[in-house]
Amino acid sequence: MTDAIVISGLSHIGPDTPTPPATFSRLSFETRETLGKKGTRNMDRLTALAIGGMADLMPTMGIDRETPRDDVGIVVGTAQGSIDSIVRFTYETLAYDRPDFVNPALFPNTVMNCAAGQAAIWYRLRGPNTTISCHEMSFLAALEYSHIQLRRGGAQMLLAGGVEEHSEVGEAAATLIAGQAGTEPRFAECSTFVALETAAQAQAQGRTALAEVLGVRIAFDPDAGSADALTDLIAEVLDGAGVTADAVDASVMSACWPDQRALEREAIARTLGPDAAPMATFDVYGNGGSGHNALQLRQLLAALSSGGIGLLVAQERHGNIAALLIRKGPK
Amino acid sequence: MERIVVTGLGVVSSIGCTLDDFERGLIEGHSGRAPAHNFDVSGFGAPQACEVKDFDPVAHVRNTPVGALGRSSQFSIGAARMAFADAGLDEADLKGRRIPVTIGTTDGESQTLDELARYWVASGLMDAPPELIEKSAAGNLSNAISREFGLRGASRTISTACSAGNYAIGNAFDMLRAGQADIAVCGGSDSVCRKTYSGFSRLGTIAPEKCQPFDLNRQGILTGEGSGILILETLSSAQARGARIHAELLGYGLSCDADHMVSPNAESVARCIRIAHDNAGVQPSQVDYVCAHGTGTSANDTVESQAIKAAFGAHVPPTSSIKSMVGHSMGAASAIASIACILAIGRGFLPPTINHDTTDPNCIPDCVPNASRKQQVRIAQNNGFAFGGNNAITVYGALDREVA
Amino acid sequence: MLDTQNSRMETIKELVCDILELEEDEVTQTSLFKEDHDADSLRAIEILATLEKTFKIKIPQEELPKMVNLDGVYGVVAQHAGW
Numbered sequence: 001m002t003d004a005i006v007i008s009g010l011s012h013i014g015p016d017t018p019t020p021p022a023t024f025s026r027l028s029f030e031t032r033e034t035l036g037k038k039g040t041r042n043m044d045r046l047t048a049l050a051i052g053g054m055a056d057l058m059p060t061m062g063i064d065r066e067t068p069r070d071d072v073g074i075v076v077g078t079a080q081g082s083i084d085s086i087v088r089f090t091y092e093t094l095a096y097d098r099p100d101f102v103n104p105a106l107f108p109n110t111v112m113n114c115a116a117g118q119a120a121i122w123y124r125l126r127g128p129n130t131t132i133s134c135h136e137m138s139f140l141a142a143l144e145y146s147h148i149q150l151r152r153g154g155a156q157m158l159l160a161g162g163v164e165e166h167s168e169v170g171e172a173a174a175t176l177i178a179g180q181a182g183t184e185p186r187f188a189e190c191s192t193f194v195a196l197e198t199a200a201q202a203q204a205q206g207r208t209a210l211a212e213v214l215g216v217r218i219a220f221d222p223d224a225g226s227a228d229a230l231t232d233l234i235a236e237v238l239d240g241a242g243v244t245a246d247a248v249d250a251s252v253m254s255a256c257w258p259d260q261r262a263l264e265r266e267a268i269a270r271t272l273g274p275d276a277a278p279m280a281t282f283d284v285y286g287n288g289g290s291g292h293n294a295l296q297l298r299q300l301l302a303a304l305s306s307g308g309i310g311l312l313v314a315q316e317r318h319g320n321i322a323a324l325l326i327r328k329g330p331k
Numbered sequence: 332m333e334r335i336v337v338t339g340l341g342v343v344s345s346i347g348c349t350l351d352d353f354e355r356g357l358i359e360g361h362s363g364r365a366p367a368h369n370f371d372v373s374g375f376g377a378p379q380a381c382e383v384k385d386f387d388p389v390a391h392v393r394n395t396p397v398g399a400l401g402r403s404s405q406f407s408i409g410a411a412r413m414a415f416a417d418a419g420l421d422e423a424d425l426k427g428r429r430i431p432v433t434i435g436t437t438d439g440e441s442q443t444l445d446e447l448a449r450y451w452v453a454s455g456l457m458d459a460p461p462e463l464i465e466k467s468a469a470g471n472l473s474n475a476i477s478r479e480f481g482l483r484g485a486s487r488t489i490s491t492a493c494s495a496g497n498y499a500i501g502n503a504f505d506m507l508r509a510g511q512a513d514i515a516v517c518g519g520s521d522s523v524c525r526k527t528y529s530g531f532s533r534l535g536t537i538a539p540e541k542c543q544p545f546d547l548n549r550q551g552i553l554t555g556e557g558s559g560i561l562i563l564e565t566l567s568s569a570q571a572r573g574a575r576i577h578a579e580l581l582g583y584g585l586s587c588d589a590d591h592m593v594s595p596n597a598e599s600v601a602r603c604i605r606i607a608h609d610n611a612g613v614q615p616s617q618v619d620y621v622c623a624h625g626t627g628t629s630a631n632d633t634v635e636s637q638a639i640k641a642a643f644g645a646h647v648p649p650t651s652s653i654k655s656m657v658g659h660s661m662g663a664a665s666a667i668a669s670i671a672c673i674l675a676i677g678r679g680f681l682p683p684t685i686n687h688d689t690t691d692p693n694c695i696p697d698c699v700p701n702a703s704r705k706q707q708v709r710i711a712q713n714n715g716f717a718f719g720g721n722n723a724i725t726v727y728g729a730l731d732r733e734v735a
Numbered sequence: 736m737l738d739t740q741n742s743r744m745e746t747i748k749e750l751v752c753d754i755l756e757l758e759e760d761e762v763t764q765t766s767l768f769k770e771d772h773d774a775d776s777l778r779a780i781e782i783l784a785t786l787e788k789t790f791k792i793k794i795p796q797e798e799l800p801k802m803v804n805l806d807g808v809y810g811v812v813a814q815h816a817g818w
Contacts, residue, residue: 041756068589070602080439080469081490086526090448093529099374100533101788105754105781107530108592108718111437112469112490117719120589126599129587129721130498133439133469133488141487148505154585169447172456173464180461219429220477220486229483318474320486534780535796593777630776 004199005150006209007326011056012298013049014190019286022184024174026166029189042105043118046082046165050115051122053191054159058123060207061157061195065123071156073127074116075146076163077138079290081112081131084167115163127155136256137218137316138162138290139192139297140324144216146196156201161193162291174289181257186286192294209329211301214241214309218322221315227266230313230321234271237323238311245272248325249308252300255280256287260315268313278313279303293322304328335507336730337577338569339418339562340670341410341518344657345381345555348409350417354674356656357682358703363657364541364553369402370445371525375532379540380523381555381658395479401440401466402522404475406558406663411476411516418562419574420514422480431484432473432516433502435495436662437717439469439488441524448526472520476560484512493624493659494715495519496559496666497723501583503563513568518560519666527661528554534593536628542659543686544625544652545632545694552626555658559666561673578673581710581726582611588720595631595716600638603722607712608642611726615643617710618726620681622668623695624714625652626659635714636694649706651684651699665715665723672711672727679707743818747808750789754781764806782808792816 019025031040031048034055040048054074063069080086089110093099108114113131120129128149134141139162146158164170166189178185194210202209215237221229238245251272253264261280268278281288281296288295293314300310305328312324342348345363346356355361367380383406388397391409400408411432415425438444443466450459470488477486485506489498496519503517531537531552538551569576584607588596608615624635632652639647653671660667671682680703687700708729715723752759755772768774768782782802783794790812798811812818 038756041753070586073585073587078490080467083444083467086438086444087448087451089530090445090524090526091451093374093525094371094448094452096788097791099529100784102529102533102784103781104530104533104784105777107534108777110526110530111492111718112439113492113717113719113721114592116491117587117592117721120587120720121591124589126587126589126602128585129491129589129719130585131490133436133490134486135468135470138470141485144485145487145502148502148509151509152505169451169456172459173447173467176457176459176461176464180465218485218487220432220474220483222478222481222483318468318470319478320470320474533784534777591775591777594775 005147005196005213006199006202007194007211007213008197008202008207008209009057009060009195010210011054012192013053014192014295015188015285018284019186019188021186023186024166024171025188027189044082044085044109045167046163047115047118049165049191050076050163051119053161053163054119054193057159057193057195063123068124068126070126072125073129073155073158074119074125075130075142075158075160076116077132077142077290078112078115078163079133079135079138081114082109082165083173084169085109087169134320135316135318136289136292137314137320137322139293140314140322141218144218147213147216150196150198157195157197159193159195162294163191164189164289164291188286188288190288190291190295192291211326211328214243214325214327216324218320221319221321224319227263230263230267230315231270233321234267234313234323237325241325243309243325247309248272248311250300250303251276251278251311252296253278253280254292254296254314255282256292257317260317263315264313301328306330333508334566335504335563335580336566336569337561337580337673338564338574339414340577340673341414341417341560342667342670343383343386343406343410344557344667345383346657348386357671357674358680360683360685360702361656362685370523370528379553381553382523383557400475401443403436403440403520404471407434407472407476407520408479410518410558410560414560414562426481427483429484429512430482430514430516431503431506431512432476432482433487433489433499434473435489435499435519435666436469436472437492437495437521438524438527438661439472440467441526442522443467445525476516491721492717492719493661494665494717494721494723495662496664497583497713497715497725500561500669500725501723504580504583507563507565513565515563516560517563518558519663520558521556521661521663523554523556538627541686542627542655544627544655544684545691545698546687547689547691549627549632551628553658555660557660557663557667559663559670561669576730578676578727579730581613581728583607583725584610586722590720593718595634596720597634597637599720600635600716600722601641603724604638604642607724607726613710613726616646618648618712619708620675620711621648621650622672622711622713623650623652624716625654627654633693639695647695649681649697649699650695651682653682655685665713669713669725672713675708675711676727676729679705681706744809748805750785751782751805754778754785765804767804786812790816
């Protein structure tokens with residue numbers, strides 16, 4: 001199928017070893033060391049992580065930072081932008097002698113599309129540039145949005161990713177939420193991007209696909225008390241791809257919160273059978289926030305053999321649900 | 332390919348919180364500005380802003396605890412409820428349907444984030460109640476609508492700043508075109524907040540008194556707020572249920588400047604106009620009206636005018652900025668402006684640019700100064716630009732343009 | 736007196752070089768921020784805002800057109816600080 005959408009590359013900065021419990025894992029990533037001094041003075045960590053996170057894709061995808069590309073765009077999934085940049089800016093208007101002692105150069109960091117816009121400037125990518133906020137499902141929402149954009153011909157290639165920064169405000173917010181939910185705070189910083197394009201284009205450019213996207217759907221479950229909605233969504237994705245349950249070789253669930261984890265497990269069991277043993281991403285890396293589904297995707301790719309079919313599911317705390325079905329490529 | 336039409340409109344704005352009031356405001360050139368009092372203005376004197384007045388969330392929010400919702404989510408639900416009613420869709424019939432919701436925003440629940448900063452200053456971040464953090468998530472804006480009406484379609488919040496409303500409308504258009512739904516909810520929402528006021532103020536881009544787009548002596552924006560929600564539907568779905576059709580959504584375009592975070596780029600904006608025209612299948616000469624991004628800043632209005640002149644050549648259509656009336660409602664702006672375009676088509680008038688004294692010769696020649704104009708509008712273009720160089724343009728047409 | 740002036744000038748120079756991402760030997764009293772050092776309008780406002788905060792003064796935005804190089808900046812700051 002020539003209009004199939006493939007993942008022709010994946011780049012990643014994030015935890016490669018399991019995250020210990022009850023911590024906020026901060027990557028060794030330092031903005032100036034990785035990106036240099038020029039143009040990074042006022043860059044916040046989220047934006048730097050986004051730019052750094054997609055860097056490894058560029059050579060393979062033929063992107064050189066010199067040539068403007070109207071046919072390549074960026075889709076960033078981020079639940080809140082840099083909550084640290086946003087809240088800190090307001091804090092400074094209140095804490096200083098005068099509110100206008102804030103630094104105007106930091107104001108652009110307080111819009112949620114800062115990372116996507118700055119990355120476009122950095123790599124000179126002038127195609128569709130979109131930021132999507134869907135809590136801990138932001139990466140899958142970005143991937144699904146990109147899938148739709150590519151299908152309509154809105155771009156030749158989209159770099160879709162999920163980015164989460166470790167910050168003072170972010171840590172406080174996550175601790176408060178985890179405390180309310182009665183779970184231990186275990187959060188991981190990460191930035192993961194995939195390059196998406198049509199199979200035909202990847203082939204024409206001599207790029208070997210990491211995986212084909214057989215189907216991706218997101219939906220909302222207003223009841224959030226049963227596994228019915230997620231089960232239906234998985235069935236829809238399998239049917240749409242013409243894949244039967246017994247053809248699925250591996251599965252992964254987000255497993256971020258106890259209640260939703262139970263629903264994810266049930267939906268997978270109802271679809272793939274009681275013996276299905278989905279990987280649980282939270283157990284390995286903790287909660288990757290806006291990039292959590294991307295950590296799931298990496299786990300899934302690692303578990304699949306060439307040609308194997310994998311299922312990724314997510315039931316997010318606010319009622320968002322998602323299912324992604326991939327077939328691993330030959331490499 | 333399936334045609335996509337607009338069957339419902341809902342608006343919460345500084346010039347009115349019903350569609351009728353909003354339409355009257357546009358026709359009569361009302362101003363939404365008043366002394367700001369819905370956010371903390373300490374240290375700023377007594378600034379003007381275009382705030383929403385007379386919005387009672389309790390009148391609209393029925394299935395969700397109002398206190399659990401931030402101001403932007405309350406606006407979203409309010410505008411959505413009015414849009415469903417306008418579309419003749421009954422709440423009982425909506426529940427459980429796979430209807431997608433896409434909402435654009437700049438700052439999400441900015442007032443709760445302001446409040447978090449106040450806790451930080453007063454005693455520390457960890458003293459903030461967890462409920463405040465829950466309320467502040469940007470994804471709530473779309474999820475609040477999905478939950479309130481029991482909708483099971485994808486629920487996306489697009490946070491591409493001040494063009495986010497048009498982005499959201501484009502996303503809903505794609506969902507319908509792809510056959511993933513028959514009906515979709517889309518638009519944009521934002522609330523006034525200290526963060527945004529302070530930032531624009533520090534950049535020197537807030538007008539001391541009034542917003543005067545395309546005027547030689549324009550001094551900047553007035554911050555605003557609100558929500559604009561559109562119900563989009565496939566033509567076949569609308570016809571099957573005998574729905575009243577406001578207009579057709581012909582298409583949209585996106586482009587990214589990849590040039591500067593805050594300074595707009597005329598070449599990129601012109602490119603976005605051409606992409607939108609191509610996608611909508613219209614020639615520049617067919618466009619009767621452009622609803623400008625028109626913020627009233629020196630840079631935007633000059634650059635936007637250059638881009639319009641480049642894309643339209645010798646025939647620049649009348650181009651007005653409703654921000655002169657409703658202020659800059661950020662992520663809601665291009666959704667509310669889309670509603671203005673759709674009303675212009677349906678009712679046959681051009682919304683004015685109020686507060687206009689002297690047209691800047693570097694700007695577009697006809698900004699429909701000060702008074703609305705009776706005129707048939709067959710095709711209207713709605714411009715939305717944003718920090719990050721995120722341009723998004725939607726194009727609307729009268730339904731009977733080609734096919735009845 | 737001259738020492739005070741030199742020290743203030745040095746503070747301004749450090750601050751400007753930091754914002755424009757320049758080494759101090761790359762900038763002269765008269766080299767132009769925009770034309771010679773690629774500064775944009777956001778950098779210009781950042782310089783103005785940082786001067787206000789550093790010297791606890793208020794500089795109207797209308798002064799920006801004068802603040803094109805180090806000499807221009809010193810003149811504007813001196814005027815509004817009453818030096």
